[in-house]
Amino acid sequence: MSQLPNCPQCGSEYTYEDRGLFVCPECGHEWSEAQSVEQESGLVVKDANGNLLQDGDSVTVIKDLKVKGASGPIKQGTKVKNIRLVEGDHNIDCKIDGFGAMSLKSEFVKKN
Numbered sequence: 882m883s884q885l886p887n888c889p890q891c892g893s894e895y896t897y898e899d900r901g902l903f904v905c906p907e908c909g910h911e912w913s914e915a916q917s918v919e920q921e922s923g924l925v926v927k928d929a930n931g932n933l934l935q936d937g938d939s940v941t942v943i944k945d946l947k948v949k950g951a952s953g954p955i956k957q958g959t960k961v962k963n964i965r966l967v968e969g970d971h972n973i974d975c976k977i978d979g980f981g982a983m984s985l986k987s988e989f990v991k992k993n
């Protein structure tokens with residue numbers, strides 16, 4: 882079974898297939914498979930175990946991470962919900978309780 886792509890318009894993961902088109906229930910966008918392959922060739926982000934990560938995934942931090950300006954590190958085992966993948970060295974945008982908006986490196990997390 883092939884995995885459905887996220888909506889290229891709003892990034893929703895709750896897409897489904899309907900008569901050869903992909904449909905996004907959140908913004909109503911419809912698109913064909915050919916387009917989605919193009920979209921998907923962009924960003925490939927893998928966790929510490931080599932699993933592919935997607936927008937909206939939940940991950941766990943696998944080592945203590947120092948944070949500039951914070952009183953303590955982000956502890957190993959911290960759960961992070963609803964990540965967003967971005968380009969660059971720190972390729973995960975997320976919010977962590979007690980720290981606020983953060984950028985993490987995908988090599989320091991694993992998919993839940």
Ligand SMILES: [Zn+2]
Nearest residue numbers: 888891905908
């Ligand atoms: Zn959408």
